[in-house]
Amino acid sequence: MLDGVVLDKYERPILSLRITLTNRCNVNCLYCHHDGMVKSKDEMTADELYTICKIAKKIGVRKIRLSGGEPLLKNDIVEIVERIASLDFKDISMTTNGILLEKYAQELKDAGLDRVNVSLDTLNRETFEFITKKDYLEDAKRGILKAVEVGLYPVKINMVIMKDINQDEIDDMFEFCKENNIVLQLIELIESENCDDDKFSVDYHYKLDDIEKELADIADDVREREFMQGRKKYYINGGEIEVVKPVDNAKFCANCSRLRITPDGKIKPCLLRNDNLVELISHVRNGESEEKLEEIFIKGINKREPFNS
Numbered sequence: 001m002l003d004g005v006v007l008d009k010y011e012r013p014i015l016s017l018r019i020t021l022t023n024r025c026n027v028n029c030l031y032c033h034h035d036g037m038v039k040s041k042d043e044m045t046a047d048e049l050y051t052i053c054k055i056a057k058k059i060g061v062r063k064i065r066l067s068g069g070e071p072l073l074k075n076d077i078v079e080i081v082e083r084i085a086s087l088d089f090k091d092i093s094m095t096t097n098g099i100l101l102e103k104y105a106q107e108l109k110d111a112g113l114d115r116v117n118v119s120l121d122t123l124n125r126e127t128f129e130f131i132t133k134k135d136y137l138e139d140a141k142r143g144i145l146k147a148v149e150v151g152l153y154p155v156k157i158n159m160v161i162m163k164d165i166n167q168d169e170i171d172d173m174f175e176f177c178k179e180n181n182i183v184l185q186l187i188e189l190i191e192s193e194n195c196d197d198d199k200f201s202v203d204y205h206y207k208l209d210d211i212e213k214e215l216a217d218i219a220d221d222v223r224e225r226e227f228m229q230g231r232k233k234y235y236i237n238g239g240e241i242e243v244v245k246p247v248d249n250a251k252f253c254a255n256c257s258r259l260r261i262t263p264d265g266k267i268k269p270c271l272l273r274n275d276n277l278v279e280l281i282s283h284v285r286n287g288e289s290e291e292k293l294e295e296i297f298i299k300g301i302n303k304r305e306p307f308n309s
């Protein structure tokens with residue numbers, strides 16, 4: 001079933017590559033882990049990203065996710081998607097805050113993007129401003145609805161749950177999602193060395209176990225994503241909620257099938273570690289052979305360790 005896919009030392013298949021295109025962002029969320037990235041100004045060109053994805057495809061990667069920072073701040077984002085889409089992956093998706101999505105959704109769809117996950121933690125304007133420091137709630141909502149309209153299917157909303165900030169808004173968000181044919185992802189707040197305010201994720205951490213129990217009680221159906229960190233999806237009254245619980249969760253890490261690339265072109269074996277990065281982009285820029293680049297990918301894969309075990 002997994003022909004041609006590389007396994008790491010823990011027998012985890014490498015199915016997905018998550019590329020952080022930039023560290024730049026147009027908002028400043030209180031909790032942001034910046035995709036686990038150390039700050040850097042260097043970014044990669046569409047050509048370089050194409051080469052990296054081509055090697056990933058050769059070693060069996062099936063899915064690409066473009067993230068950030070805010071990926072829609074890249075001026076050449078449509079070209080980037082177009083070049084990667086020409087490699088014929090099973091799935092190309094993007095994680096975005098949605099603020100610029102109304103403008104780009106149709107072009108991205110035409111360029112070959114399959115789907116988007118859009119971060120939206122609240123439907124309340126003051127709470128949105130408190131979390132992001134900007135008054136862009138309506139822009140983000142318009143971006144989400146445009147993504148639905150152009151068929152970037154399924155559109156998912158990423159809602160990071162924070163104690164005393166938005167945990168009482170889950171029902172409202174689920175209604176908004178059901179009305180608009182959107183999947184809701186509830187995400188547990190992660191503590192990371194890359195958060196600007198390292199106390200925030202401790203003070204506002206809200207465990208999702210009780211919420212998940214309630215969902216299990218009322219769900220019409222429950223399914224597990226085997227190669228996606230064993231996450232559970234709950235089907236309720238015609239809607240869908242996925243629960244993402246990475247904190248202290250050995251099962252989540254045991255089923256982790258993704259490798260990451262930093263904006264400055266390093267292979268990053270784990271979201272939550274920065275001490276095992278593997279330099280890649282200088283080899284691409286030097287025009288080294290595909291065999292050599294494959295070797296560097298394998299070196300990165302060999303450094304993978306489950307963060308929680």
Ligand SMILES: Nc1nc2c(ncn2[C@@H]2O[C@H](COP(=O)(O)OP(=O)(O)OP(=O)(O)O)[C@@H](O)[C@H]2O)c(=O)[nH]1
Pocket residue numbers: 065067093095117156158185187190228244246256258271272
């Ligand atoms: N610790 C950890 N958290 C992750 C990992 N993958 C996703 N997450 C958390 O889930 C959030 C949402 O991820 P997305 O970028 O929307 O992608 P996804 O949900 O993983 O992917 P799909 O469900 O396939 O759409 C991330 O920002 C993290 O907070 C992971 O590998 N490790």
Ligand SMILES: C[S@@+](CC[C@H](N)C(=O)[O-])C[C@H]1O[C@@H](n2cnc3c(N)ncnc32)[C@H](O)[C@@H]1O
Pocket residue numbers: 025031032033034035067068069070071095096097117118119158160187188189190191192195201
């Ligand atoms: C770092 S952002 C990058 C993409 C884009 N700017 C966005 O916000 O969707 C990727 C995802 O990480 C999530 N995220 C950021 N910091 C987090 C934290 N400390 N815990 C859990 N999820 C977090 C965001 O909610 C978002 O869904």
Ligand code: SF4
Pocket residue numbers: 025026027028029032033034068069070097119
């Ligand atoms: S979570 Fe996304 S939108 Fe918020 S600051 Fe981080 S990168 Fe920007």
Ligand code: SF4
Pocket residue numbers: 229246252253256257269270271272305306307308
């Ligand atoms: S090993 Fe665990 S923490 Fe690290 S990226 Fe995979 S799921 Fe995330």
